[in-house]
Amino acid sequence: MNSPLAATAPQATFKPAGVRETVVLLAVAWLVPFAVHLAPWSGERPLGAHLLPMFWATLVAAYLFGARLGVVVGLFAPVVNLLFTGLPAWKFLSVLSVELTIFALFVAAGARRWPRFWALAPLAYLAAKTVTTALQAAVGIFGDIGAPLAFFAQSVVGGAAGLVVLLGLHAALVRLYPKTATPAA
Secondary structure, three states, X not given: OOOHHHHOOOEOOOOOOOHHHHHHHHHHHHHHHHHHHHOOOOOOOOHHHHHOOHHHHHHHHHHHHOHHHHHHXXXXXXXXXXXXXXXXXXXXXXXXXXXXXXXXXXXHHHHHHOOOOOOHHHHXXXXXXXXXXXXXXXXXXOXXXXXXXXHHHHHHHHOHHHHHHHHHHHHHHHHHXXXXXXXXX
16 A cells, blocks of 8 residues: 655655656756856856866765665766867866765765755865865875865865855755665664
């Protein structure tokens, strides 16, 4: 017997991603940053550096479908956008790819552990940025992207509007697609 409440009951786990969901998320992961880069903008840095659109579809994928699809979407977006728009710049591709991977893993783990914590996405961004900054400071793995702490500060301050967008998107996901906590394994 199916109850009408069953359709709105909180999810305990991630939904399985079908081909349709995967294709839609990959298309959105390409289209949203592409559209942001097409918007008229005369700032010193690209508009995407302020709004963080690469993280939007990654957030949705990781929150709804888990880490695996979140990482796939996160790695797909920068490569395809580089090919179509030339952004992100080559020198930032590796650091952005690592950040999106860490972001997706953090969002998926956080959604499972603290499902109603609506500020998870901005914290996941800060965690990812902290890890890449530490890697850059320790071993210079990302090449010439500038001084690590200056890069961190510029990214966080410059991306403040994007952090607000991530906060809003994540709060909407928590409200519209609630989950229940699952015990840590």
